[in-house]
Amino acid sequence: xxxxxxxxxxxxxxxxxxxxxxxxxxxxxxxxxxxxxxxxxxxxxxxxxxxxxxxxxxxxxxxxxxxxxxxxxxxxxxxxxxxxxxxxxxxxxxxxxxxxxxxxxxxxxxxxxxxxxxxxxxxxxxxxxxxxxxxxxxxxxxxxxxxxxxxxxxxxxxxxxxxxxxxxxxxxxxxxxxxxxxxxxxxxxxxxxxxxxxxxxxxxxxxxxxxxxxxxxxxxxxxxxxxxxxxxxxxxxxxxxxxxxxxxxxxxxxxxxxxxxxxxxxxxxxxxxxxxxxxxxxxxxxxxxxxxxxxxxxxxxxxxxxxxxxxxxxxxxxxxxxxxxxxxxxxxxxxxxxxxxxxxxxxxxxxxxxxxxxxxxxxxxxxxxxxxxxxxxxxxxxxxxxxxxxxxxxxxxxxxxxxxxxxxxxxxxxxxxxxxxxxxxxxxxxxxxxxxxxxxxxxxxxxxxxxxxxxxxxxxxxxxxxxxxxxxxxxxxxxxxxxxxxxxxxxxxxxxxxxxxxxxxxxxxxxxxxxxxxxxxxxxxxxxxxxxxxxxxxxxxxxxxxxxxxxxxxxxxxxxxxxxxxxxxxxxxxxxxxxxxxxxxxxxxxxxxxxxxxxxxxxxxxxxxxxxxxxxxxxxxxxxxxxxxxxxxxxxxxxxxxxxxxxxxxxxxxxxxxxxxxxxxxxxxxxxxxxxxxxxxxxxxxxxxxxxxxxxxxxxxxxxxxxxxxxxxxxxxxxxxxxxxxxxxxxxxxxxxxx
Numbered sequence: 001x002x003x004x005x006x007x008x009x010x011x012x013x014x015x016x017x018x019x020x021x022x023x024x025x026x027x028x029x030x031x032x033x034x035x036x037x038x039x040x041x042x043x044x045x046x047x048x049x050x051x052x053x054x055x056x057x058x059x060x061x062x063x064x065x066x067x068x069x070x071x072x073x074x075x076x077x078x079x080x081x082x083x084x085x086x087x088x089x090x091x092x093x094x095x096x097x098x099x100x101x102x103x104x105x106x107x108x109x110x111x112x113x114x115x116x117x118x119x120x121x122x123x124x125x126x127x128x129x130x131x132x133x134x135x136x137x138x139x140x141x142x143x144x145x146x147x148x149x150x151x152x153x154x155x156x157x158x159x160x161x162x163x164x165x166x167x168x169x170x171x172x173x174x175x176x177x178x179x180x181x182x183x184x185x186x187x188x189x190x191x192x193x194x195x196x197x198x199x200x201x202x203x204x205x206x207x208x209x210x211x212x213x214x215x216x217x218x219x220x221x222x223x224x225x226x227x228x229x230x231x232x233x234x235x236x237x238x239x240x241x242x243x244x245x246x247x248x249x250x251x252x253x254x255x256x257x258x259x260x261x262x263x264x265x266x267x268x269x270x271x272x273x274x275x276x277x278x279x280x281x282x283x284x285x286x287x288x289x290x291x292x293x294x295x296x297x298x299x300x301x302x303x304x305x306x307x308x309x310x311x312x313x314x315x316x317x318x319x320x321x322x323x324x325x326x327x328x329x330x331x332x333x334x335x336x337x338x339x340x341x342x343x344x345x346x347x348x349x350x351x352x353x354x355x356x357x358x359x360x361x362x363x364x365x366x367x368x369x370x371x372x373x374x375x376x377x378x379x380x381x382x383x384x385x386x387x388x389x390x391x392x393x394x395x396x397x398x399x400x401x402x403x404x405x406x407x408x409x410x411x412x413x414x415x416x417x418x419x420x421x422x423x424x425x426x427x428x429x430x431x432x433x434x435x436x437x438x439x440x441x442x443x444x445x446x447x448x449x450x451x452x453x454x455x456x457x458x459x460x461x462x463x464x465x466x467x468x469x470x471x472x473x474x475x476x477x478x479x480x481x482x483x484x485x486x487x488x489x490x491x492x493x494x495x496x497x498x499x500x501x502x503x504x505x506x507x508x509x510x511x512x513x514x515x516x517x518x519x520x521x522x523x524x525x526x527x528x529x530x531x532x533x534x535x536x537x538x539x540x541x542x543x544x545x546x547x548x549x550x551x552x553x554x555x556x557x558x559x560x561x562x563x564x565x566x567x568x569x570x571x572x573x574x575x576x577x578x579x580x581x582x583x584x585x586x587x588x589x590x591x592x593x594x595x596x597x598x599x600x601x602x603x604x605x606x607x608x609x610x611x612x613x614x615x616x617x618x619x620x621x622x623x624x625x626x627x628x629x630x631x632x633x634x635x636x637x638x639x640x641x642x643x644x645x646x647x648x649x650x651x652x653x654x655x656x657x658x659x660x661x662x663x664x665x666x667x668x669x670x671x672x673x674x675x676x677x678x679x680x681x682x683x684x685x686x687x688x689x690x691x692x693x694x695x696x697x698x699x700x701x702x703x704x705x706x707x708x709x710x711x712x713x714x715x716x717x718x719x720x721x722x723x724x725x726x727x728x729x730x731x732x733x734x735x736x737x738x739x
């Protein structure tokens with residue numbers, strides 16, 4: 001080696017060491033450190049930070065393709081998902097920080113949707129609790145477990161509003177209402193991210209799916225979404241905005257198009273709205289190969305064009321499609337994308353890696369002792385049991401059939417009565433069905449009388465001998481508890497159903513059980529609202545229990561025997577028939593609103609317009625009465641707050657919790673407005689005979705909407721204020737807003 005070559009070699013080493021020292025200096029901001037590191041990176045290494053690959057965990061255990069390991073070594077892959085457990089994460093992180101030129105640590109993501117190892121109710125079920133503290137606690141525990149298993153990023157919360165139960169992914173969201181959905185989005189983001197990003201009991205949140213994914217035509221997953229901008233902003237956008245304003249670190253694009261442009265290539269959504277209007281500073285990741293799928297959408301000719309459209313629209317990270325890795329360098333050379341935009345995308349990702357503290361300690365989420373002590377701990381299971389029972393909704397309770405007398409002889413029947421495999425539901429993280437408490441186990445643990453069990457039928461198959469055995473134990477018993485519903489994979493991604501009734505064989509056995517003359521309690525497990533008019537008519541009592549997770553059996557037994565008085569309320573309307581779908585409470589009036597005495601109004605000729613069970617509905621083992629809502633003033637000026645007070649009394653004989661709901665209607669506006677909109681709720685506990693005054697504050701923003709000229713604000717005029725225990729059963733008062 002010549003002197004000049006040697007000198008250059010030494011200078012390069014010193015330069016690199018100096019840059020490394022700057023990168024790791026704790027006094028600098030994440031922005032400064034990201035810029036300093038960015039200055040040392042080749043284009044290939046930059047593109048690597050924009051690349052996210054999956055391991056082979058789902059099918060072959062904790063393994064990764066050798067090609068992906070080589071990509072990590074070369075700097076061509078800067079992030080992984082489906083890589084969890086401390087041992088596996090440490091192995092892969094070691095490659096990144098000990099075998100690469102720049103030693104940039106990896107991000108590790110995973111779908112921690114409703115629990116990592118301790119599985120909580122599905123998100124739609126948790127939404128039924130209307131309990132923000134409980135929902136936040138569930139996310140906190142899920143994050144702590146995920147972080148203890150080596151993860152630092154979750155692909156949650158899903159905040160898509162949906163009014164169509166045919167869409168299988170309603171199970172992942174908060175239902176049909178944007179106001180409730182916004183509060184839940186905030187609670188989940190704060191729960192996942194904890195006190196601050198970088199804590200070892202927290203993970204980065206990822207708001208998904210941006211945007212409008214919950215409104216596919218026909219309820220078919222991945223289908224087209226088509227609506228006006230006003231409708232989009234009024235009903236579908238608020239939870240995304242709330243999650244971003246709550247500090248969500250990342251956002252995931254959706255599979256659908258909006259206004260003819262797929263979300264992954266939609267500059268209006270990703271740059272104009274998300275970044276410029278809302279001020280989002282984190283990074284945007286695609287959903288699984290959604291960049292590639294824009295070719296099928298027909299807006300680009302090939303994968304290379306898809307990458308260019310995505311990068312220019314504002315997408316920072318390519319999940320699994322490998323488009324950036326394969327084509328982005330050539331796109332830069334051809335001037336199809338700007339180096340400055342690539343640098344900004346890399347900067348966003350590096351900032352979060354610095355914020356996580358991975359450069360100081362790339363193994364900070366790899367503590368075996370913490371992993372052993374945190375996962376599925378007794379404290380976590382106790383929390384899961386509490387949150388699970390809060391998520392149960394009592395839909396019917398004729399003659400106070402529930403709670404059950406522990407001394408009664410019970411026949412437990414149905415395909416889900418002694419089933420653990422389905423209890424953790426879809427998107428169940430690293431949960432293990434063997435850790436679950438079955439309904440049979442939970443009931444037998446609390447019952448004092450005999451508990452007889454027969455399956456009666458499978459999910460889809462009936463046999464004469466099964467039915468005969470079930471009817472025999474039913475006749476021997478004092479009460480029948482039938483546990484029926486969907487299999488976990490019947491809801492979730494790619495699980496749209498055109499028929500949302502209970503599988504026929506299960507409904508048939510329920511009717512046969514009713515014919516025995518024994519009182520029948522139906523326990524439903526499902527990931528979506530079901531159309532169950534026959535069950536609603538014939539069953540004595542109905543509990544909607546969703547999929548509750550690890551502690552399902554104990555939580556259900558707590559409610560069946562009265563150890564916990566159910567307090568859940570539906571976050572999504574239950575239709576009478578799929579023919580009503582989409583059915584939702586905050587519809588707009590028409591020029592010919594429903595009139596039962598006139599054919600020439602908006603209605604069906606074969607069934608009522610109203611759902612079987614409306615949004616916000618849920619019974620208790622006690623009863624509640626409401627006073628009329630009392631505004632603190634009948635006339636108020638625009639910009640002033642309005643105080644609403646309603647008195648609620650427990651008129652029954654048991655302590656109970658009630659979700660007091662506040663709705664508003666703008667009676668005359670420049671554009672049509674919903675017949676009612678949720679604008680507040682409070683969950684209160686009342687002893688028998690106790691009365692509480694519940695106070696709400698309405699702000700000008702609560703009364704604002706996108707007006708005729710698409711500006712956002714309130715308009716003076718008359719408003720109807722409504723309070724009650726669900727969206728259909730309310731008491732009203734009128735107020736007037738003036739200029």
